[in-house]
Amino acid sequence: MRLAPAVLCLGVLLAVSAAQASTSSYTVKNRRIEPNQPLAVALQDAGLPPEQVSAVVAALEGVFDFRKSRVGDQFRLVLREGELDFFGYRQSAVDEWQVRRDGERYVGSKRAIEVEKQVALVTLDITHSLYEAAVTAGEDPLIGMVLADVFAWDIDFYRDVRQGDRARALVEKFVSKGRLLRYGEVLAATYRGGAVGQKRVFRYELPDGRASFFQEDGSSARKAFLKSPLKYAHVTSSFGSRFHPVLQYVKAHNGVDYSASVGTPVWAVADGVVTVAAHTGAGGNTVCLRHSNGFETCYLHLSKFGQGVRTGSRVNQKQVIALSGNTGRTTGPHLHYALKRNGHYVNPLNQNFPRTEPLPKNLLADFSAKVAPLARQIDAVSVAEASAGN
Incomplete structure (x- = not known):
């Protein structure tokens, strides 16, 4: 059977278009933002x-x-025949932006990523750390x-942890x-330890919107002072007399030394007022805080003071007041x-x-009702695990 000339011409055109599409040249470039490198320069x-740089910038305006472009952010360029076809910019698993070609123009958008919140049980059996x-x-x-933060009043996660x-x-997971x-948020947590015994706390939101942790009877999980000014810390020199490593003689050591790399966040162990935020000679950069009931704390050899930390300013427990240093x-x-x-080192x-x-008595019934399912x-x-072991 002979085909009409028009049909033959259409077939040739389709074949040529398909061949051209299959031979289109794509180039993919993956890059990161470097120090002192604005996106346009990158x-x-x-x-x-x-x-095309101007077109991408224009498409992303608004x-x-x-200004929120950061060193290490990833971006991808997809070029077709040397022309930009797609631009992708990624800051995190949930923060991605795209620019796509739409005819003769480029359209920018933030990529929609579906995030699900789950409540999951996490169990950690400790053998080493x-x-x-x-x-x-x-x-x-x-x-x-996260757990070090929850149990910061009762457990020093370097000194108190045992095999x-x-x-x-029970913790929220965003997936x-x-x-x-x-x-x-951690909704409930327990810790059974050879050195600290059994700890059990529950998160509860107070009527003013603040959330805190309480024990099952309504007593507060919080204490006036944290166990440590660092989340994880290795004590290298204890309180008392010692042979000073620099001065080379026995000298009173009126504090505790923690091994900490430069830049480790340092917590205020309690609410207080800054009395010292300065270089103090042998102590290096130092922050001292005045607390209630005659207590004072000092943090020495710091590399940097925390934001807003100056003499006379108030700080809150767990606020990062400085970064450790040398x-x-x-x-x-x-x-x-x-x-x-009261003026004496302890x-x-x-x-x-x-x-x-503790919780006010008028909140105990509501607290108990919300804690019971947790x-x-x-x-x-715990019962299931105990049954499985028998």
Whole structure:
């Protein structure tokens, strides 16, 4: 059968178009933002022509705040026949922007990523460290930091952790496509330890909107002072007399030294007022705080003061007041932490501070009702595990 000339011409045109499409040349370039490199400069350095750089910038105006571009941000260029076809910019798993070609113009948008909030039970069986326990359990090691924050009043997660301890928490997880993005609030947590015994706390939102942790009977999980000014800390020199490593003679050591790399965040162990925020010679950069009931604390050899930390300013417990360092008379990076009571130095490691105010009696019924289902979730697992072991 012979085909009409028009049909033959159409077939040839379709074949030629398909051949051209199949031979289109695509180039993909993956880059990162470098120090002191604005996005427009990064695009030029990646080889994008000036007019297309301008088109990308114009497409993202009102969609992406260029001032929030950070060193290490990733971007991708997809070029077809040397012309920009697609631009993708990624800051995190949930923060991505795109520019796509639409005819003769480019359109920018933020990529919509579906995020699901789940409440999950996390169980960490400790053989060596909280970090290794999290990895073994298939969790992000950041869960260790979360738990260190929850139990900061009762547990020093360097000195108090023992092999065989177990931590368990009901925690919010924000997940996208089955991948953990971050942890949210801890709703309930328990810790059973050889050195600290059994700890059990529950998150409760007060009528004014503030949330805090309480024990099951309504007593506060908070204490006037934290156990340590660092989330994780290794004591390298205890309170008392010692042979000074620099001065080379026995001298009173009126505090505790913690091994800490330069830049480690330092917490205020209690609410207070800044009395010193300056370089003090042998102590290097120093912050001292005045607290209630005649207590004072000092933090020495710092690399940097926290934002707003100056003489006379007020700070809150757990506020980052400084970064640890290696200033003053030292033999290496560390934090020297000192505690005074009524003008006399005392050992920070053997103090037993009282808990803060318990829940008011008029809130106990509501607290118990909200805590009960959380306690059942943790206890149900405990019973199941005990049954499985028999």
